[in-house]
Amino acid sequence: MIQTIKNRILNGGSISEQEARGLIETPAETLFEAAQELTRHFLKDDFDMCSIMNVKSGKCPEDCKWCAQSAHYKTTAEVYNLLPKEACVQQAIYHEKQGIRRFSLVASGRRLTKKQMASVCESYREMHEKSGISLCASLGLLDSEDMKNLYEVGVNRYHCNLETAPSKFGELCTTHDQRQKIETLQAAREAGMDVCSGGIIGMGETMEQRIELAFVLKELKVKSIPINFLSPIEGTPLQNSAPLPQEEILRTIAIFRFINPDAYLRFSGGRTQLNKEGQRKALAIGINSAIVGDLLTTIGSKVAEDKTLFTEAGYII
Numbered sequence: 001m002i003q004t005i006k007n008r009i010l011n012g013g014s015i016s017e018q019e020a021r022g023l024i025e026t027p028a029e030t031l032f033e034a035a036q037e038l039t040r041h042f043l044k045d046d047f048d049m050c051s052i053m054n055v056k057s058g059k060c061p062e063d064c065k066w067c068a069q070s071a072h073y074k075t076t077a078e079v080y081n082l083l084p085k086e087a088c089v090q091q092a093i094y095h096e097k098q099g100i101r102r103f104s105l106v107a108s109g110r111r112l113t114k115k116q117m118a119s120v121c122e123s124y125r126e127m128h129e130k131s132g133i134s135l136c137a138s139l140g141l142l143d144s145e146d147m148k149n150l151y152e153v154g155v156n157r158y159h160c161n162l163e164t165a166p167s168k169f170g171e172l173c174t175t176h177d178q179r180q181k182i183e184t185l186q187a188a189r190e191a192g193m194d195v196c197s198g199g200i201i202g203m204g205e206t207m208e209q210r211i212e213l214a215f216v217l218k219e220l221k222v223k224s225i226p227i228n229f230l231s232p233i234e235g236t237p238l239q240n241s242a243p244l245p246q247e248e249i250l251r252t253i254a255i256f257r258f259i260n261p262d263a264y265l266r267f268s269g270g271r272t273q274l275n276k277e278g279q280r281k282a283l284a285i286g287i288n289s290a291i292v293g294d295l296l297t298t299i300g301s302k303v304a305e306d307k308t309l310f311t312e313a314g315y316i317i
Contacts (some may be wrong), residue, residue: 002026006034010041015258020211023255028247035254035285042262047315048289050102050136051095056082060108062175065237066200066230069108075235082116085123089130096133098303099317100292104136104159110176111140121153128154136196141176141184147191158188159196161226162216165209172203185220198226198266201252202244210252214259223263226291227253229270246278250285257286264289283313
């Protein structure tokens with residue numbers, strides 16, 4: 001069956017939800033080999049690196065159970081207000097010199113105030129003028145006016161994770177819903193931007209719910225999909241979550257590739273749960289992009305080491 005599905009996808013077709021659920025029991029190596037063929041067919045050897053900067057941290061009024069920056073939980077996450085544009089420009093130039101393709105400002109909170117948005121737009125305007133790096137933004141649940149303002153100062157991609165399956169989201173966050181996230185992505189598209197959206201794996205969801213998330217992203221035509229693996233943070237309700245087995249992580253990546261064959265699947269937070277061999281396997285079977293550098297409230301990885309890892313996997317930076 002898997003060969004039939006793979007060949008259909010290679011010829012421009014797609015997989016059904018029922019077929020995707022069947023992949024859960026497919027022998028691992030059979031699944032991985034097919035996913036690798038899909039990755040190389042649709043994305044070739046191009047690898048997309050991006051980096052992020054936490055421009056505003058902590059005191060978030062939302063109650064997302066995974067997040068160290070929520071004001072509902074007592075964690076050791078840093079708390080600071082909006083950083084000045086000089087710091088943003090410096091980081092944009094620094095990341096561009098490291099050969100990173102994209103750079104994003106990320107802010108805690110439901111959304112920025114109008115005054116904060118004006119300040120952030122000034123930062124983006126100067127980053128656009130003083131560097132050649134592509135600019136992304138992840139600033140919460142913004143409206144159409146905010147999106148248009150961001151686009152006018154050089155932002156060409158907006159990020160807003162759906163986080164988990166629609167059937168699971170209400171268990172993990174009660175202060176906003178996925179409909180608002182989808183409306184945010186739609187507003188970004190209407191303003192002229194690409195969109196980036198993915199989720200966190202390992203928050204108690206089933207494999208079927210991961211498939212549910214992957215199909216929502218497919219329906220939304222998202223072509224940049226960050227895949228995070230939960231890093232349990234002390235003080236949050238998910239602090240005692242058990243790490244996922246390595247094969248389960250790899251199987252999840254492979255199934256995401258079957259459902260979204262021409263999307264960039266992006267290594268994001270928590271990828272160190274895979275050992276080096278596991279990371280290489282993930283790069284073969286579906287991962288073809290990554291957030292590099294530090295990752296908000298957890299430590300990421302060194303860019304030079306990542307470049308070596310990605311090029312050894314056969315990709316071109």
